[in-house]
Amino acid sequence: MVSEPSSNLLDPAAGPVALTRQLCDIESVSGNERRIADAVAEVLARDAPHLTVHRDGDTLIARTELGRAHRVAIAGHLDTVPVNENLPVTDEHDPDTGEAIIRGRGTVDMKAGVAVQLALAIELDAPAVDVTWIWYDHEEVSAELNGLGRALRNRPDLFAADFAILGEPTRAEIEGGCNGTMRARVSYLGTRAHSARSWTGVNAIHRAGNLLERLSAFEAERVTVDGLEYREGLNAVQISGGVAGNVIPDRVDIEVNYRFAPSRSTEEAVSLVREFCADADEFEVTDLAPGARPGLDAELARGFLAAVGGVPEAKVGWTDVARFSAQGVPAVNFGPGDPLLAHADDERVPVPQIEEAHRALRAWLLGEGANPVT
Structure with missing residues (x-):
């Protein structure tokens, strides 16, 4: 069955499953979030008189003001990577398990998580804690465009919290913290010459060979941080060089990406990669973001873990939990969907x-069970 394209009018009362379909069918590739942000804003204005709503571009911050002892921030991004003939979504059954699935762009990353959050934001007018619900733009592109980061800079007061949950896909289990990430442009220089007289020049591409061999042989470390194991990685992710088919190249640029455990500082990460590439002629850091420790030792985190159950794992990718961690707010990742399917055409x-x-999430926010959120 193929879903009908959604209008701007969402229906949270239909439940998070139907709402997932509706949200996914509003195409919102990064840079094109206005329509989905307008749709969420319309729902909040219509159905959530208990929330105070602030808007920063295509980021929405909706807050309860109940005077509770604790405040929790719960966030999800509205954008997706580009569509590739995988919208509108389809309802199917997994051929292996027989369980119902929704297939299409954004189902995993991360509109199913956004649907869970939006349904609860409308439904829960008196949660056991104050909640700051956040839906933001431009997560899938350059960090300087990130709507959460922009709103944090513009109104940091709106994001004060004791604990944060980011709806990144985790198979509805808890993944603590995240790895840090850095990228560097590493360049080797040579001397141009005619390839028929190659001995008169210096081949920059050949000079880079030793670095590529070292990267190929690099063994990623496994680092345990606060009880969770993070796996690091150091890889060449892009390479460019060469002038023409008959010219010895005088320059090659290699982009190196390092994913590092949250126990390492950004300074330590840069130092490690710089030393690893010490024979390069030029070294420029082009992107750098710290990781986030698991955050599971916080009181609210322990209660949330008890409510969700299972064994927490480390988030090996970088996520916006790091932005909360940088503000002193412990944060975890929690949402439906397999992270290995994020961005996949399938x-x-x-x-x-x-x-x-x-x-x-509903039971925990209402303070139900043996480990109440309060």
């Missing part, structure tokens, strides 16, 4: 995971 989310994420 992106799909199991319906039971959407329902389980909704159930667990």
Whole structure:
């Protein structure tokens, strides 16, 4: 069955599964979030008189003001990577498990998580904690465009919290913290010459060979931080060089990406990669973001873990939990969907995971069970 394209009018009362379909069918590739942000804003204005709503571009911040002892920030991004013939979404069944799935762009990363959050934001007018709900733009592109980062800079007061949850896909389990990430442009220089007389020049591409061999042989470390194991990685991700088919190249640029455990500082990460590339002629850091420690030792985090159950794992990719961590707010990742399917053309989310994420988060926010949020 193929879903009908959604209008700007969302229906959270239909539940998080139907809302996932509606949100996904509003195409919102990074840079084109206005329509989905308008749709969410319309729903909040219509159905959430208990929330105070602030808007920063295509980022929405909706807050309860109940005077509770604790405040939790719960966030999700509205944008997706480009569509590739995978919208509108389709309802299917997994051929291996038989469970219902929703297939299409954004189902995993991360509109199923956004649907869970939006449904609960409308439904819960008196949670056991004050909640700051955040839906933001431009997560899938350059860090300087990130809507969460922009809103944090513009109104840091709106983001004060004791604990944060980011709805990144985790199979409805908890993944603590995240690795840090850095990219560097590493350049080797040579001397141009006619390739028929190559001995009169210096081949920059050949000079880079030793670095490529070292990167190929690099063994990623496994680093345990606060009980969770983070796996690092150091890789060449882009390479450019060469002048023409008959010219010895005088320059080659290699982009190196280092994913580092949250126990390392950004300064340590840069120093490690710089030393690794010490034989290069030029070294320029082009992107750098710290990781975030697991955050599971916070009181609210322990209660949330008890409510969700299972064994927490480390988030090996970088996520915006790092932005909360930088503000002194412990944060975890929690949302439906397999992170290995994020950005895949075959992106799909199991319906039971959407329902389980909704159930667990709802129960915890209402203070139900043996480990109340209060």
